[in-house]
Amino acid sequence: MTTRTEPRPAKLTRKGEQTRMRIVTAAAQLMFDNGVAGTTMEDVKEAAQASSSQLYHYFADKQALVLAVIAYQDETVVGGQEPMLARLDSIEGLRAWCGFLVQHQRDLECRGGCPIGSLGGELAETDPKARVAVSGAFQRWESGIRGGLHAMHERGELAADPEDLALTILAALQGGLLLTQIHRDVRPLEVTLKAMIDHVAAHTAQP
Amino acid sequence: MTTRTEPRPAKLTRKGEQTRMRIVTAAAQLMFDNGVAGTTMEDVKEAAQASSSQLYHYFADKQALVLAVIAYQDETVVGGQEPMLARLDSIEGLRAWCGFLVQHQRDLECRGGCPIGSLGGELAETDPKARVAVSGAFQRWESGIRGGLHAMHERGELAADPEDLALTILAALQGGLLLTQIHRDVRPLEVTLKAMIDHVAAHTAQP
Known part of the structure; x- marks a missing residue:
């Protein structure tokens, strides 16, 4: 039971790391408030004030985002x-x-x-x-x-x-x-x- | 905290009660296996071998079914x-x-x-x-x-x-x-x- 999460994409810039973290913290709050099922990628995008391309650059799909959360x-x-x-x-x-x-x-x-x-x-x-x-x-x-x-x-x-x-x-x-x-x-x-x-x-x- | 569930529809026939119970037990198993979010009314209908009109006769919506479960x-x-x-x-x-x-x-x-x-x-x-x-x-x-x-x-x-x-x-x-x-x-x-x-x-x- 050592595999905790997928490896992160390597070598994020400082700005990239900040954007990624903004997405994760927004998703974490939404999932805490409304559950995973009650949280869509669209909700996360809005709450994190991120674009779709940013969101899907860091997280291939909702499951990847859930693991990051x-x-x-x-x-x-x-x-x-x-x-x-x-x-x-x-x-x-x-x-x-x-x-x-x-x-x-x-x-x-x-x-x-x-x-x-x-x-x-x-x-x-x-x-x-x-x-x-x-x-x-x-x-x-x-x-x-x-x-x-x-x-x-x-x-x-x-x-x-x-x-x-x-x-x-x-x-x-x-x-x-x-x-x-x-x-x-x-x-x-x-x-x-x-x-x-x-x-x-x-x-x-x-x- | 006495209100436990919605009142049941009154005066079900024996057959009606059996159909209702078949739907509830099927829904309970699906929700146990896959969670509430992972269970659709369509899944329940299939598992209970019920028609849409039967399903929605007993349960106005998924929330009513969840309370019955x-x-x-x-x-x-x-x-x-x-x-x-x-x-x-x-x-x-x-x-x-x-x-x-x-x-x-x-x-x-x-x-x-x-x-x-x-x-x-x-x-x-x-x-x-x-x-x-x-x-x-x-x-x-x-x-x-x-x-x-x-x-x-x-x-x-x-x-x-x-x-x-x-x-x-x-x-x-x-x-x-x-x-x-x-x-x-x-x-x-x-x-x-x-x-x-x-x-x-x-x-x-x-x-």
């Missing part, structure tokens, strides 16, 4: 959390990360769900390349969560398998986000993440 | 689990239910995810009626999980809030199903549900 969300969502994930080697770090996740859903009024999970749920059965790309993003996320737990385990502070724990926390986060999106209520995410913190705390020597 | 999955998935949910008042009952869920994913080769969660994830931002209907199905599911936990709590066997615990278990189940679908591997669901059983067991006087 998954890579972008991987970088934005998982990459953006990495400074916080790097501090998950304590209950306090876990609390700070969970607090951020809950506040972020409050800010969004519980709309949209997880930008990666939503893409995965919509595309898993119809676009095998997209499924593999989302699988890669989830593995990176799980690995980020696992790092701190491994450190706690190594230091003898955590008496539980960090592998299983990291996978459980990511699953609980995804399910909490889905229920929060569906009910338009932050409580499912809040309660589920609190249970995860308690679950980790029950296996640690930390307060 | 959500009600059908609510009845099939949540209703179908109710005998098992009724026995969730012990760790043994919880283990049996989780074992069933994992085996079911094995049987499906991890394809399709949760029939209700998938519909919710795909439709939440674009179809408010569908979102409310899925919210109702999740509330029924949560309530089914909560019943047994409440009974354990009443008997003094469970020293944790059954409300929070039921919500956490449903979230963990949804996230576990999504990761299992994306990775095409039953491990995420298995590990996550095992963690939930351990989490409940840690708050009970039972073995």
